[in-house]
Amino acid sequence: MNAFKSLAAAFTAGLLLASPAQAETPASLAELLKSVKANSIVESQESKDREAAFRADRNQQAALLKQAKAELKAETERGDQLKASFDNNDKQLTELTETLRQRSGTLGEMFGVVRQYAGEFKGLFAASQNAVQFPERDTLLTKLAESKELPSTQELEAFWHTILQQVVVSGDTTTTAATVVYGEGKEAVRDVTLVGEFNAIADGKYVTYVPQTGKFEELSRQPNNNIMRNVPGFEQAGNSYEPLFIDPSRGVILSLLVQSPTVQERVDQGGIVGYVILGMGALGAVIALFCFLRLAIIGSKMRKQAKSEQVLKGNPLGEIMAAYLGHNSDNLEDLEAKLDEVILRNAPRIERFVGSIKLFASVAPLLGLLGTVMGMIGTFQAITLFGTGDPKLMAGGISEALVTTMLGLVVAIPLLFFYTLVHSKSRRLVQTLEEQSAGFIARYQEKLHADNADK
Known part of the structure; x- marks a missing residue:
């Protein structure tokens, strides 16, 4: 009897722990049994609901797994296709690179020569007094000299035309507007007569071109009258021919000539x-x-x-x-x-x-x-x-x-x-x-x- 009471007490305690919402403690064993049966029915229904939810979730997980396997298979097939395409493109690229190397051959050397001469001509053209007439050619020569890519056909033709242009103006006499700096530091835009690559004249006087500033500077002292007497007539000649003293050294001899002392300076x-x-x-x-x-x-x-x-x-x-x-x-x-x-x-x-x-x-x-x-x-x-x-x-x-x-x-x-x-x-x-x-x-x-x- 005592054992039965002990079991009943333990069961009751377990029931109380399992159903915390139960506020009241059964007064007798009959109530306890009734409560146990009622709880069993509730728990059985909850178990069925959980089982049904588990089965539904299992079916959903199976569907997702099947979908993932299908996507994996599709991506695997797509990866195989991409790998095959990559291998094919890599093989074609190797073949085309070899073909380009074989076909470019001497063209690569030619492009190297173009870059070299573009750099050299850039310096020559920048020092030329005719640079004031064609300021845009410096951009082309800079691009050809510094570019790491192969020049295009249009750029090569433009380079060729620039060289021919320089050859033509080197033997021609033209008049262009340019900035002239006078001895007092004043600047003015004047019509400068360019005698090829040799000398420049402005306002009846010899001037020299300064590449660093891109301007012309009047000589500190003009040559003697025997040389200067032909300058006005040459400036006003137009299309006719007039004599003029020129400096074949592009101004070096002229600058030295004007630096030589006069008779009065010698006497002094x-x-x-x-x-x-x-x-x-x-x-x-x-x-x-x-x-x-x-x-x-x-x-x-x-x-x-x-x-x-x-x-x-x-x-x-x-x-x-x-x-x-x-x-x-x-x-x-x-x-x-x-x-x-x-x-x-x-x-x-x-x-x-x-x-x-x-x-x-x-x-x-x-x-x-x-x-x-x-x-x-x-x-x-x-x-x-x-x-x-x-x-x-x-x-x-x-x-x-x-x-x-x-x-x-x-x-x-x-x-x-x-x-x-x-x-x-x-x-x-x-x-x-x-x-x-x-x-x-x-x-x-x-x-x-x-x-x-x-x-």
Whole structure:
């Protein structure tokens, strides 16, 4: 009996745990049995519902599994097809690549040459003054020179046309609008006449092209008038032909030419000694001209006197004739003394200032040597202070040394010619006086012999 009660209590406890919604505890075994039966019916119905739901879910899972297997099979077949297509395409790509390699052959080398020459021509065309006419060709050359892809046929033809275009304009004269930079830094758009690849002219002056800025710059100093005189006519020539000096080195010789010093700058390099030499040369030339004119006047008067039987005043030959006619004694020695006295009196006047020309001609080279010594002293001082690393430091002293020597020779050589000319002319006049004096003495001596013979 106790065992049965214990079992009943345990069953009741289990029932209470299984049905927590049961709030009341059965009062007797009959109620307990009734409650158990009721719960059994509920649990049986719940089990059936769960079984039915499980079966439905199992059927759904089977359908999904079947669908997944079908999709897997389809994807597997599609993967096999794609793999076969990939293998086929890879085989065709390999064959086409080999065919391309075989067919391109020398074309690959040709494209490499195109890239190389495109880079070279880009630099040449950029430095050309005709670049202002065709700014668009730089884009094409840059693309051909830097591209890693093979150029197209159109690009190759454009490259060919660009080269032919450059060849044509290199031998042609054209006028185009371009920016010109003047010495003050001002800029203006002017019509620039391009003479091929050689020179450019704007507003009647030579200009040079600067590739870095793409503009033209006026020369710091224009060439001499012998070169510039043809520029205006050439600019206005139109379709006719006009002469023009061009620089075949594309402006290099022209830039060096305008940098060469002028005559005034050369003289300035000579310093004070150079100006002294030139002053002496000018003074010597004036004296030589004065002496030449004075001797020409004296010679003209003496020629007139030689043609006249009467005494004309104002010339040495007239004084000799007057001394001859005024001699009344029979003493020949007195006549000779008078005539010698006239010659000795007029000779210094005829040769006046002639010796100073020779003096200037002799002193000028000496002053040149003095300037040379002074210039070399300055050069050696520069070497002592700064060394021989910079030749420009020594250029001033050397220039002064050489310029003074040059100026001394330039002054001395013409003065020597002037001295020779004037001295020879004065000697001829003195010789003429001596000849005429000897003639008068001989005539007077004949006269004396004739008088003695009559007696």
